[in-house]
Amino acid sequence: MHPRLEAVVKAYDVRGPSPEQLDAALARALGSAFADETGISDGRGKAVVGRDMRASSPEIAGAISDGIRSRSAGVVDVGLASTDLLYCASGVLDLPGVMVTASHNPAGDNGLKMCRAGARPIGLDSGLATMAEAAGPLLDRDAPGPTGDFQELEFLDTYVKTLLDLAPVSGRRLTVAVDAGNGMAGHTVPAVLEHLDVDLIPLYLELDGTFPNHEANPLDHSTLVDLQATVRDRGADIGLAFDGDADRCFVIDEKGEVVSPSAITALIATRHLKAEPGATVLHNVITSRAVPEIVTEHGGTAVRTPVGHSLIKAEMARTGAVFGGEHSGHFYFREFYLADSGMLAALHVLAALAEGDRTVSELMAEFTRYSSSGEINSRVEDATAVIGRLEDAYADRDRDRLDGLTVTGDDWWFNVRPSNTEPLLRLNVEGADDATMARVRDDVLDLIRS
The missing domain is CATH 3.40.120.10 (Alpha-D-Glucose-1,6-Bisphosphate, subunit A, domain 3)
Known part of the structure; x- marks a missing residue:
């Protein structure tokens, strides 16, 4: 090359x-x-x-x-x-x-x-x-x-109609704060929301490729502080944050707290399973174990995948899955050409919120079961050697190599994956409670960084 x-x-x-x-x-x-x-x-x-x-x-x-x-x-x-x-x-x-x-x-x-x-x-x-x-x-x-x-x-009008046909929103009027980070959501989101019964509170909708207010990367929660404050101060029902090209969406509840993308995955999965009983739903290796539990409880089939959009889309095509979610805020829809759409995911959340009288935190409570570390990056010289050391250290536990290394205990699991582009190992830990998660997280980080 x-x-x-x-x-x-x-x-x-x-x-x-x-x-x-x-x-x-x-x-x-x-x-x-x-x-x-x-x-x-x-x-x-x-x-x-x-x-x-x-x-x-x-x-x-x-x-x-x-x-x-x-x-x-x-x-x-x-x-x-x-x-x-x-x-x-x-x-x-x-x-x-x-x-x-x-x-x-x-x-x-x-x-x-x-x-x-x-x-x-x-x-x-x-x-x-x-x-x-x-x-x-x-x-x-x-x-x-x-x-x-x-x-x-x-093409904007056709895009708007396509999304609203797939996820119509009706019910009570909502106050929605949107932070576009000066990215492309500033172009598309108002065009969608103008068709809904919502009061829009705009943050940084002006298109500006210099990103003058903050990076357009909601995976970095430091970029969400303005939206969180706005939701609390203005009494918004919900906050939506999009990345620069608007294919990812993060949700802020009425208290100003970040909603786990795994909980969003579980919510949207249940909506699809209600419409198509027994359907297949995809989730990647760092998604909360609550997702496959909830999919199974609602009569669906949960399929675990590696991280990465091309891998998930290929698996959707192979399995005929109706929906797939990633913990990074990417959500994939069979009826949207197997592609990911932050706005379509947001519409599903708005629809679930508008059709009842619960707040976002109340709506999401049933989908939030475990304590998560979030993704923790460690710079390492030899990722393969470190993963091998972890595999040896946890030889008595269930392990798999679907994507990096996943180790599963009685009431916890962790996954470590090497970065594709940097000398980093990415660690995600989940436990039954905060204390369990913190213990496993610290033990694994000691082994990674020793």
Whole structure:
């Protein structure tokens, strides 16, 4: 692989500083390779292209489009978009797609998320590596001019209708605080909520790729403090926080507390199981054990998966699962082309809240059963050796290697996974209560960091 591509091609997407690593020439080359990989070259089809609000995104999106069109393929440009809007367009139009975004990364980064027609994901093992190899030689030669068709398409209304058809909201009027982090939720969320009986309290809805207020990364709970304070001070029923490309959503309850994404997974799972008894629901290895328990109690089949969107989408296709949730705030829906949508997840929570008289904390109480550590990162020189040491230390316990190492005790479990991009081990611990969780967490961290 060309060194310039090695620097930016990741397990699930393309990402790096722009224009230092990801520039127009690299994007154009990848666009050409994308057209060939998805079978639309030589006039055989079109691709849909969307972009986020970062300063470099218009240039990168234009270069991607030129690369696709240089292979005599057409481009349908939906302009500013959240990632789930791009997936929706890929599904509705049945076209392969490219989303220009670096999600929650710093302002100086940019990236590409790619999919085949019907929003089927493209990762390193499902076409991205092949594209990177094909794009390398194109960097060292003059690029041919674009010859394929180009059209602009306003898709926001279709996206809104698609989501509201899948998760209609009715009942009592709600006060909803939304923190878009100056990301793409500022474009899409108001367009959805204007159709609902809600009072919107907006935080940082203005599109600004410099992220002047805080990083658009709700997985870092320090970015949620403004939303938490607003919910408490304004008496909102609920707070919603989205990441930069709005494919992830975190929920704040009426007390200003962060709701576990595992509890959101369990709630949405029960709603799907009510509509489709006996359905399959996916959850990844770091999701609370409450999720498979609740799925089983409601007559469903719970299937455990590795972490990672392309892996979950592939498993959804294999099993016919109706829904899947990740503890990182990604939620996947079979009826949404197996894709993840933060806004669709939020609509399910709003629907459950509006149809009754319970608060968010009361609604979520039945789905919150255990104490969780959250993800704890440790820098290690040799992740394989450390995982081996942990496996030896817990040789008398149930263990599996579905994703990293998971060890299960009588009333606790932990998982350690190496990072794909950094010399880090990621630890998640859950216990029956706070004391159990803290004991196991500290024991495992001592072994990791010794």
